[in-house]
Amino acid sequence: MSGQSRASPASDGITPLQQMVASCSGALLTSLFVTPLDVVKIRLQAQMNPFPKGKCFVYCNGLMDHICVCDNGNSKAWYKAPGHFSGTLDAFVKIIRREGIKSLWSGLPPTLVMAVPATVIYFTCYDQLCAVLRVKMGDRASEAPLLAGAIARVGSATVISPLELIRTKMQSQKLTYRELTDCIRSAVEAEGRLSMWRGLGPTLLRDVPFSAMYWYNYEKGKAWLCERYNTREPTFAITFVSGASSGSFAAIVTLPFDVVKTRRQVELGELQARNLSHQVSSSTFSVMKRIVMQDGFSGLFAGFLPRLIKVAPACAIMISTYEFGKAFFRKHNQERIHRPLQTNT
Numbered sequence: 001m002s003g004q005s006r007a008s009p010a011s012d013g014i015t016p017l018q019q020m021v022a023s024c025s026g027a028l029l030t031s032l033f034v035t036p037l038d039v040v041k042i043r044l045q046a047q048m049n050p051f052p053k054g055k056c057f058v059y060c061n062g063l064m065d066h067i068c069v070c071d072n073g074n075s076k077a078w079y080k081a082p083g084h085f086s087g088t089l090d091a092f093v094k095i096i097r098r099e100g101i102k103s104l105w106s107g108l109p110p111t112l113v114m115a116v117p118a119t120v121i122y123f124t125c126y127d128q129l130c131a132v133l134r135v136k137m138g139d140r141a142s143e144a145p146l147l148a149g150a151i152a153r154v155g156s157a158t159v160i161s162p163l164e165l166i167r168t169k170m171q172s173q174k175l176t177y178r179e180l181t182d183c184i185r186s187a188v189e190a191e192g193r194l195s196m197w198r199g200l201g202p203t204l205l206r207d208v209p210f211s212a213m214y215w216y217n218y219e220k221g222k223a224w225l226c227e228r229y230n231t232r233e234p235t236f237a238i239t240f241v242s243g244a245s246s247g248s249f250a251a252i253v254t255l256p257f258d259v260v261k262t263r264r265q266v267e268l269g270e271l272q273a274r275n276l277s278h279q280v281s282s283s284t285f286s287v288m289k290r291i292v293m294q295d296g297f298s299g300l301f302a303g304f305l306p307r308l309i310k311v312a313p314a315c316a317i318m319i320s321t322y323e324f325g326k327a328f329f330r331k332h333n334q335e336r337i338h339r340p341l342q343t344n345t
Contacts, residue, residue, distance in 0.1 A: 013330040016124055022325025023123035027116045030318045035111060036104035037310055040091045058262050065262070114160065122156035123322060126215065142220075149215030153207050161203065162196040202287075206257035210250045217246035218319065233327070240320040247315025251307055256300035258307060260287045 014022075058065045085091035095103055126148050133144035188196065221242040222234050229238070251258075291299045 013333055014326055015329075016128060018329040018333075019124045019127050019326065020120050022322050022329065023120050024116055025325050026123070026318045026321035027119035028112070029321050030314050031108060031111050031115055032105070033317055034310060034314050035108050036092075039104050039106055040088055040095065041306065043091055043095065044085055044088070114163065117163075118156050118160045119318070121159055122152050122211075125152040125155050130215075143216070145219040146212045146216040149211040150208050153211035154204060157200065157203050157207055158197070161200045202257065202261035206254050206261045209257070210254045213250040213253060214246050214315065217249055218242050221246055234323065236320055236324060239323040240316045243319035244312045244316035248308055248312045251311040252304070255304060255307060256288065259291065259300055259302055263287050263291070 056068065058068070085094060092104075129151055130144050130148035133148050134141040137144050137147075184196075222238060225238045225242060226232070226234050229235075231238075234242075288300065295302070
């Protein structure tokens with residue numbers, strides 16, 4: 001037992017570093033699969049409503065979203081090529097034919113810069129917290145995933161929020177690193193350190209409930225499927241189905257906050273692009289009220305199908321890859337422990 005604890009200090013038989021590698025692999029694979037969907041979506045958006053200078057849009061790979069600032073109508077890789085698309089399938093075919101298949105991943109680098117560190121922090125924190133809370137909560141250990149998921153999301157979103165703001169500034173104003181440092185320093189002096197976390201409130205309102213519901217339902221669904229199919233270790237199919245179903249449910253419930261967060265994030269990005277960052281965007285409640293007045297209650301559920309189409313496979317791919325990676329490292333650690341014993345015998 002002492003040899004096992006030295007080799008793998010994590011409660012589930014793997015180290016935090018191995019958890020980070022597994023989550024990093026999941027983030028990379030998820031981004032590779034989901035990025036083409038957003039590249040096509042943004043091309044379709046651009047032909048209907050071309051992005052004017054200073055306009056922002058949200059680029060999402062299913063794991064998290066990113067503000068992208070438009071310098072002019074045709075400069076960005078996501079929608080640089082002219083052409084008319086009649087639909088999603090037509091866009092896929094024409095983009096591949098005219099620009100090559102690589103163009104479907106033209107938005108991948110900025111996605112990975114933000115998605116990989118955020119996902120590594122999030123998944124590793126969740127596993128570590130969940131292991132501790134299961135022990136601490138005793139009879140209520142089944143609720144540990146809900147609390148661990150919420151806390152882990154607060155931590156990862158808080159860490160990443162300033163990075164997202166910095167990246168938006170760099171993209172909108174074409175700053176060098178020295179100019180960026182001076183810009184951030186002056187903004188902090190004028191508006192305080194909390195200005196680096198603008199827009200964090202709506203992000204947490206959407207992501208924390210999503211994360212809490214996702215992990216609780218995922219663990220419950222995984223346990224139920226393992227019991228139903230009489231298996232101690234969840235298979236790839238079990239984790240895939242559990243991830244997709246729990247992600248879909250959480251995405252539907254938190255959709256109104258996603259709509260509000262997107263509105264505020266785009267608004268904040270436009271202020272950054274126009275050097276009007278001192279203007280404070282509307283509160284979550286007022287944005288929600290304005291959406292209901294303009295579009296009715298159904299406006300809070302705008303983008304229902306696109307969000308579901310992206311989030312469900314993203315959650316499924318991410319969690320099943322992550323669980324597969326953990327299982328690989330767990331088996332590797334066990335083999336390392338048993339190898340010296342077999343040699344001695």
